[in-house]
Amino acid sequence: METALIGCFGGICLITIQEIETKERSLLAMKRAKELGRPILMSEVEKMNHIDPLLFFSSGNEHYSGERFFWKDPKDEFILAGLGISKQFQIDQSDDRFGLIEREWKEFLKDSLISNPFSQIGIGPLIFGGFSFDPYKEKTVLWSKFDDSLFYLPKYLLSVIKGQVYFTTNFIFTPNDDELLYKHIIDERNKLFQSLQKHHHTALPALLETKEISPEKWKNTVDAMVKELIRGPLKKVVLARELRLNFNDLVASEAVMQHLNEQQHESFIFALESSGDCFLGASPERLVKKNGTELFSTCLAGSISRGHTPEEDRILGEKLLSDQKNLLEHQYVVEMIKEALEESCEEIILPDKPQLMKIRDIQHLYTPVIGKCSGDSSLLHLVERLHPTPALGGLPKKEAVEKIRQVEELDRGFYAAPVGWLDYEGNGEFAVAIRSGLLQGKEASLFAGCGVVADSDSESEYLETSLKFRPMLRALGGK
Numbered sequence: 053m054e055t056a057l058i059g060c061f062g063g064i065c066l067i068t069i070q071e072i073e074t075k076e077r078s079l080l081a082m083k084r085a086k087e088l089g090r091p092i093l094m095s096e097v098e099k100m101n102h103i104d105p106l107l108f109f110s111s112g113n114e115h116y117s118g119e120r121f122f123w124k125d126p127k128d129e130f131i132l133a134g135l136g137i138s139k140q141f142q143i144d145q146s147d148d149r150f151g152l153i154e155r156e157w158k159e160f161l162k163d164s165l166i167s168n169p170f171s172q173i174g175i176g177p178l179i180f181g182g183f184s185f186d187p188y189k190e191k192t193v194l195w196s197k198f199d200d201s202l203f204y205l206p207k208y209l210l211s212v213i214k215g216q217v218y219f220t221t222n223f224i225f226t227p228n229d230d231e232l233l234y235k236h237i238i239d240e241r242n243k244l245f246q247s248l249q250k251h252h253h254t255a256l257p258a259l260l261e262t263k264e265i266s267p268e269k270w271k272n273t274v275d276a277m278v279k280e281l282i283r284g285p286l287k288k289v290v291l292a293r294e295l296r297l298n299f300n301d302l303v304a305s306e307a308v309m310q311h312l313n314e315q316q317h318e319s320f321i322f323a324l325e326s327s328g329d330c331f332l333g334a335s336p337e338r339l340v341k342k343n344g345t346e347l348f349s350t351c352l353a354g355s356i357s358r359g360h361t362p363e364e365d366r367i368l369g370e371k372l373l374s375d376q377k378n379l380l381e382h383q384y385v386v387e388m389i390k391e392a393l394e395e396s397c398e399e400i401i402l403p404d405k406p407q408l409m410k411i412r413d414i415q416h417l418y419t420p421v422i423g424k425c426s427g428d429s430s431l432l433h434l435v436e437r438l439h440p441t442p443a444l445g446g447l448p449k450k451e452a453v454e455k456i457r458q459v460e461e462l463d464r465g466f467y468a469a470p471v472g473w474l475d476y477e478g479n480g481e482f483a484v485a486i487r488s489g490l491l492q493g494k495e496a497s498l499f500a501g502c503g504v505v506a507d508s509d510s511e512s513e514y515l516e517t518s519l520k521f522r523p524m525l526r527a528l529g530g531k
């Protein structure tokens with residue numbers, strides 16, 4: 053679609069052809085909403101000149117604060133930034149939360165008017181959000197701003213895909229709306245574009261205190277877990293802990309995002325705001341990506357530090373590749389992911405040995421997985437089958453999650469759970485929200501866990517979690 057400007061003279065801009073089309077479509081949407089007696093979505097995609105997605109995210113700090121999201125894949129090829137909430141999808145404690153979100157989204161899309169002339173995934177109407185790790189864990193005040201499943205369709209979505217920029221506007225017309233709504237939306241959108249001209253730079257406040265939450269108690273829990281794992285039948289349980297940070301002023305999510313973006317090139321970078329809090333992180337772990345019939349997943353478990361010199365780094369990597377404890381920790385993940393995907397896939401390609409994934413602060417054992425699924429496989433069903441993999445929960449899955457619920461002091465909330473997006477054609481991607489933290493005004497909580505197996509040593513697991521805090525800690529000005 054061309055954005056054909058008819059003319060701008062002496063500061064007065066005449067209407068564009070596209071605006072005429074938009075107006076006609078909006079009249080149709082209003083008519084449809086009245087006839088059907090329910091809200092109707094109208095969504096439009098336009099191609100744009102380059103806009104920095106982080107600048108776009110930051111420009112929303114005045115009018116869309118608490119209603120923003122950001123997503124970037126490790127290759128920098130796929131970036132999403134959303135502002136405003138057109139429609140929220142939230143579900144509390146339920147055994148069917150994945151299915152419910154998917155059905156509500158599909159239901160909502162019925163009879164919508166979508167103008168998207170580009171054959172590209174990740175543009176047009178899409179929902180972004182995530183799930184809590186365990187909806188049956190007793191809730192604490194820490195995660196009071198997040199429901200067990202929280203997604204939203206943004207008002208404005210910027211998608212930067214392989215350098216090409218697309219802008220989606222999502223309007224919702226209810227049976228009571230009239231042309232005033234259309235005018236209001238156009239005004240609002242123009243204001244948004246104007247605000248992109250301004251420079252938005254937010255500095256981080258000073259970090260006053262970093263407090264580890266009950267580290268000794270955590271090590272005792274790991275020791276007790278090891279004893280239990282030796283006895284069986286549980287084989288692996290992932291245990292996590294928290295750091296609580298205090299600052300001398302409010303922490304703006306855009307300032308942290310800026311740092312994560314500069315410092316964590318090999319990771320998914322994500323942020324999800326909700327009612328003033330912001331959950332964000334730099335995760336190296338893909339849960340699942342669906343592009344048509346192609347599926348991609350990642351087995352990531354088993355860790356060692358980076359070396360100070362290239363030689364030391366290589367030796368550490370070699371050590372990890374032949375370490376029995378870490379190989380077992382990894383193998384449990386490979387077996388489970390293979391089994392979970394087999395149900396939906398005609399074909400799965402999976403190397404028989406892990407390789408190394410080296411990221412700034414840590415190296416991991418890594419096995420990529422590619423699958424070919426039948427056309428009607430649903431992404432959220434795959435997410436449900438996979439979550440939590442033994443890299444975050446344990447083995448067997450159900451018993452491990454119950455054990456975590458019982459012994460872990462931390463309220464994980466969205467940590468270690470799926471975060472990502474789903475578009476109107478069923479394509480999307482979810483990462484596992486690790487190396488993450490929750491911003492809450494002048495405070496923040498950071499989370500890190502590790503796979504405990506019968507061979508684990510609580511002191512080394514403690515040090516491993518300390519490495520895993522580093523990406524978020526650095527982005528927040530800590531060491």
Ligand SMILES: C=C(O[C@H]1C=CC=C(C(=O)O)[C@@H]1O)C(=O)O
Pocket residue numbers: 290292337352353354355381416442443444468486487499500501502503520
């Ligand atoms: C649970 C976390 O990491 C998982 C992913 C990679 C390696 C892991 C490990 O070696 O224990 C964990 O399973 C975390 O970063 O909080």
Ligand SMILES: [Mg+2]
Pocket residue numbers: 353354355381502503516
């Ligand atoms: Mg580990």
